[in-house]
Amino acid sequence: MTAAVQDQALEGVRVREAVLEAIDVTVAFGDTVVLDKLCLEVVRGEILGFVGASGSGKSVLMRTILGLNPMQSGRIELFGRDAFSRSDEERNEIDVKTGVLFQHGALFSSLTVKENIQIPMREYLDLPRPLMDELARLKLELVGLPRSAGDKYPAQLSGGMIKRAGLARALALDPEIVFLDEPTSGLDPIGAAEFDELVANLRDTMGLTVYMVTHDLDSLYSICDRVAVLGEKRVLVAGTIDELLAFDHPWVQSYFHGKRARAIPRNRS
Numbered sequence: 001m002t003a004a005v006q007d008q009a010l011e012g013v014r015v016r017e018a019v020l021e022a023i024d025v026t027v028a029f030g031d032t033v034v035l036d037k038l039c040l041e042v043v044r045g046e047i048l049g050f051v052g053a054s055g056s057g058k059s060v061l062m063r064t065i066l067g068l069n070p071m072q073s074g075r076i077e078l079f080g081r082d083a084f085s086r087s088d089e090e091r092n093e094i095d096v097k098t099g100v101l102f103q104h105g106a107l108f109s110s111l112t113v114k115e116n117i118q119i120p121m122r123e124y125l126d127l128p129r130p131l132m133d134e135l136a137r138l139k140l141e142l143v144g145l146p147r148s149a150g151d152k153y154p155a156q157l158s159g160g161m162i163k164r165a166g167l168a169r170a171l172a173l174d175p176e177i178v179f180l181d182e183p184t185s186g187l188d189p190i191g192a193a194e195f196d197e198l199v200a201n202l203r204d205t206m207g208l209t210v211y212m213v214t215h216d217l218d219s220l221y222s223i224c225d226r227v228a229v230l231g232e233k234r235v236l237v238a239g240t241i242d243e244l245l246a247f248d249h250p251w252v253q254s255y256f257h258g259k260r261a262r263a264i265p266r267n268r269s
C-alpha cells in the first residue's frame with residue numbers, strides 16, 4: 001500500500017470513527033417499556049440532531065447514555081469501549097471527555113457563572129485557583145460571553161446568556177463530545193440562530209462531536225450533519241435531511257413536510 005493510499009484509508013477510518021454507539025438498548029419503568037432494542041451511532045466530528053415526538057424517550061435515552069438512568073439490557077459504548085463495565089478511574093476518563101448542557105442550563109443559582117464553570121474542574125482536576133480563574137475566562141470567551149458575566153449569578157442573566165454559560169460549563173474540561181438538550185428552546189429566532197452558529201463553530205474549531213436533542217427545525221436544517229428520529233421505542237431512521245425527507249414514515253413525513261416545516265426547505269443554503 002502506498003503512503004497516499006494508506007493516508008486515505010486512515011482518513012476513512014477517522015471519518016467513520018464512532019464516538020458513541022447504543023446497541024439494543026432497552027429501558028423500562030415498571031411495565032412500561034420506553035426504549036426497545038434501540039440502536040444508534042454517533043460519528044466523531046458530526047453534529048447529530050435527535051428528534052421525536054414529546055414523550056417518545058429522547059431525554060430518557062440521553063440520561064441512559066450519561067449513566068443517570070439504568071437500562072434493562074443492551075450496551076452503550078463511548079470512545080470505543082463499554083461505558084459502564086468499568087472501574088471508577090476508567091469511568092472518570094469518560095466523564096472528562098463528555099460535556100452536557102441540560103435543557104434549562106441547570107446552573108446552580110447560588111453560585112456565580114465562573115463558579116459554575118469551575119465545578120467540573122474542581123471535581124476532576126487539581127488546579128491552583130488562578131489557573132481555574134483563567135480557564136473560566138477562556139471558556140466564557142469561547143462561548144461569546146463577556147468576562148463580566150463570570151461574576152454574575154444565573155438570575156442576573158438573559159435566557160440566551162444562561163444557555164451560553166451552561167455551554168461554557170459543558171466545555172470546562174475540553175470534552176470530545178457534548179450532549180445538548182433542546183439548546184435553543186426558549187430563545188428568540190435570532191438568539192437561536194446565533195447559538196446554532198456558535199455550536200457549529202465549536203465543532204469546526206475544536207473538532208467536537210455534538211449530540212443535540214431538539215425540536216428546532218431551523219437547527220436541523222442549518223447545522224446538523226445527520227438527524228436521528230426516535231419513534232416506536234427505537235431509532236426509526238438516521239441520515240441526512242434529504243434522506244429523511246424521502247423516508248416513508250407517517251411521523252417523519254408530517255414532521256418534515258408539515259405546515260411548520262414547509263417554509264424551511266426553500267431557505268436552505
Ligand SMILES: Nc1ncnc2c1ncn2[C@@H]1O[C@H](COP(=O)(O)OP(=O)(O)OP(=O)(O)O)[C@@H](O)[C@H]1O
Nearest residue numbers: 029030032034052053054055056057058059060061
Ligand atoms: N423516572 C421515570 N419514571 C417513570 N417514567 C418515566 C421516567 N422518566 C421518563 N419517564 C417516561 O418515559 C417517557 C419518555 O419521556 P422523555 O422525557 O424521555 O420524553 P421526551 O421524548 O424527552 O419528551 P419531550 O420532547 O416532551 O421532552 C415518558 O412517558 C415519561 O413519562
